[in-house]
Amino acid sequence: MIMLKSQPIALLFMGLFVFSLLATCQAADDAATTVKADGTHAHEHAASHAGHAEDHAAAHGHAPVDPNPLTINPDLSIVTAVIFVLLLLILGKFAWQPIIAGLDAREQSIANNIEEAQRVNENAKKITQQYEAKLAAAADEVREMLEEARRDADSTKQRVIAEAQEAAKAEQDRALREIELAKYEALHELSNKGVDLAIDLAGQVIHKEIQVGDHQNLIKDALQNFPQTDSLN
Amino acid sequence: MADSALSSEHIFGHVKDADYFHFPRAFPVGDDDGHLYLPQPLQLEEPIALVKIPGMEAVNNMVEPVDLKLTKFMVLEVAVAILAAVIFIRLAGQIANGSRPRGRWWNLLETFLLFIRNEVARPAIGHDADKFLPFLWTMFFFILGCNLMGMVPWLGAPSGSLAVTGVLALATFLTVIGAGMAKMGPIGFWIGQVPHMELPLALSILLKPMIFCIEIMGLLIKHFVLAVRLLANMFAGHIVLVVLIAFIGAVGGAVHQYYHPLFVGVSLASIFGATALSLLELFVAFLQAYIFTFLSALFIGMAVHPH
Numbered sequence: 001m002i003m004l005k006s007q008p009i010a011l012l013f014m015g016l017f018v019f020s021l022l023a024t025c026q027a028a029d030d031a032a033t034t035v036k037a038d039g040t041h042a043h044e045h046a047a048s049h050a051g052h053a054e055d056h057a058a059a060h061g062h063a064p065v066d067p068n069p070l071t072i073n074p075d076l077s078i079v080t081a082v083i084f085v086l087l088l089l090i091l092g093k094f095a096w097q098p099i100i101a102g103l104d105a106r107e108q109s110i111a112n113n114i115e116e117a118q119r120v121n122e123n124a125k126k127i128t129q130q131y132e133a134k135l136a137a138a139a140d141e142v143r144e145m146l147e148e149a150r151r152d153a154d155s156t157k158q159r160v161i162a163e164a165q166e167a168a169k170a171e172q173d174r175a176l177r178e179i180e181l182a183k184y185e186a187l188h189e190l191s192n193k194g195v196d197l198a199i200d201l202a203g204q205v206i207h208k209e210i211q212v213g214d215h216q217n218l219i220k221d222a223l224q225n226f227p228q229t230d231s232l233n
Numbered sequence: 234m235a236d237s238a239l240s241s242e243h244i245f246g247h248v249k250d251a252d253y254f255h256f257p258r259a260f261p262v263g264d265d266d267g268h269l270y271l272p273q274p275l276q277l278e279e280p281i282a283l284v285k286i287p288g289m290e291a292v293n294n295m296v297e298p299v300d301l302k303l304t305k306f307m308v309l310e311v312a313v314a315i316l317a318a319v320i321f322i323r324l325a326g327q328i329a330n331g332s333r334p335r336g337r338w339w340n341l342l343e344t345f346l347l348f349i350r351n352e353v354a355r356p357a358i359g360h361d362a363d364k365f366l367p368f369l370w371t372m373f374f375f376i377l378g379c380n381l382m383g384m385v386p387w388l389g390a391p392s393g394s395l396a397v398t399g400v401l402a403l404a405t406f407l408t409v410i411g412a413g414m415a416k417m418g419p420i421g422f423w424i425g426q427v428p429h430m431e432l433p434l435a436l437s438i439l440l441k442p443m444i445f446c447i448e449i450m451g452l453l454i455k456h457f458v459l460a461v462r463l464l465a466n467m468f469a470g471h472i473v474l475v476v477l478i479a480f481i482g483a484v485g486g487a488v489h490q491y492y493h494p495l496f497v498g499v500s501l502a503s504i505f506g507a508t509a510l511s512l513l514e515l516f517v518a519f520l521q522a523y524i525f526t527f528l529s530a531l532f533i534g535m536a537v538h539p540h
Binding site for chain 1: 241242244245250251257294295297300302304307311314318324325326328330331332333346366367368370371375384386391393394399400401464465468478507508511
C-alpha cells in the first residue's frame, strides 16, 4: 500500500531529476565551450571577451539579450491576444458549451434520479404501511374468527351436553313413569285377582256351608269392614 | 565574465523569449551553439519603434520595436492552444451526453473544471458565474499550459514574459469592464466605482471626482499587478533554476576538468537543488494559474455586484 501511494511522487521526483539532468547537459555543454576556449585561446580569448557576445549575436543578426524582465515584445502581445481570443472562441464553441451542457444534464439527471428514488421510496413506504395495516387487520380477523370458533364450539358443546342431559333425564323419567305404571298396574291386577279369588272362595264357601245364621254374620262382617276398605284406598 | 555560464547573457537568455530554441550541442538539431533558429518569413528589415518619448529611454527600451519576428514563445503558445483544444474538445464529446465520468484522465480534467466552477467562479461571481466560465476555464488552462511549458527541458514558459501576462491581464480587465457595463449600464458602472457616501453637497463635489480618480487608478493597478504577479513568479522561478544549473557550467569553466572533485560536488548539489526547486516550480505553475483565475473571477464579481 505504501509503495502504491508513494509511487506517483517517486515517479514525479525521478522525472524532475531526469529533467534537471537534461538541463544540466546544456550547462555542461556551456562549460565545455568555456573550457575549450580557455584552454586553447587563453590569451586572445581574454582580449576578445567583451565583444564576444555582441559578435556572436551579430553573426545571427540578433540583438543581445536584455535582462530587463519588464520588456514587452508587441509582436508577442499581438500573437498572444490572437491565440487567446481564438482559443476562447474555439473552446467556447466546441468544448465549454458542450461541457457545460453535459454537466448541467448530468446534474439534472442526478437530481431527477434522486427525486425519482425519493418518490419511489415514499411510495414503497406507503404501500408497506398499507400492507402492514392489512396484515394487522387480517390478524385481528383471524383472532376474531378463532374467538368466534371457540365460542361456537363452546356453545355447541354446552348445547350438546344439555341436550344429552335432557335426553337422559327424559329417558330416565319415562322409565320411572313406566316403572310406576307397571307397578300400579301390577298392584291393581293383584288386587283385582285377590278380590276375584276372595269372591270365588267366598262363593264356594257360601254355596257349600252357608246357613241362615252365617248370612247374617257375613253381612254384619261386611258392614263392619266397609269403612276399613274405604280407608285402605 | 561575459561568456561565463553565470553571465546575465546566459541566464536571461534561457528564461527570456528568443527567436530560437536552445538545445544541447550534442543534438543533431541547431547550429554550433545548439540554437535552432525559427524561420522568419515575415521579419521586417527595418523594425518599427512604437514608443519614442524623448528623454525617456527606459520606457522606450521597455517596449521593443515591432519586427514581426517569429519567436519561441509564440510557437509554444500555439502548442498550448492546440493541446488545450484537442484535450477539451475530446473531453466535451465525452461529457456532452451527460454520462458519468469514467477513467482517470476524464476524472482529473473534470476535477479541474468543477473546481474552477464550484470553488472559484460561483463563490466569487454568484448567480451569473456560469456565463463567465468559458473565459475563466480558457484563462486557467492557457496559463497552466504556458506555465507547464517552462517545466519541459529546452522549451520555456511564455507566461514569464510581460507581453503575454499583460495581454492576459488586459483580457481580464476588458472582461471586467464589459461585464460591469453590461450589468450596471455603461454609465452606472463608472459611477458605481465611487462607493456610496453620505456627504454634504459641497464636500461631495470636491471629494467624489478625487475618489473616482483613485478608484479608476486602483482598477488599473489591480490588473497591472495581476500581470506582474504571474510574470514575476514564472520569471523569478526559472531564473533561480537556471542559476542553480549554471553553477555547473561556471565551475566547469573555472576548473577545466570534468573529474575535478569541485565540479562533481557542485554538479550533484545543483542537480538535487534543481530537482527540488522543480517540484516547487511545478506547484507554482498550478498555483499561479489558480491565483490568476481566482482574482479574475473576483474582479468580475466585484464589477457585477459592486456592493
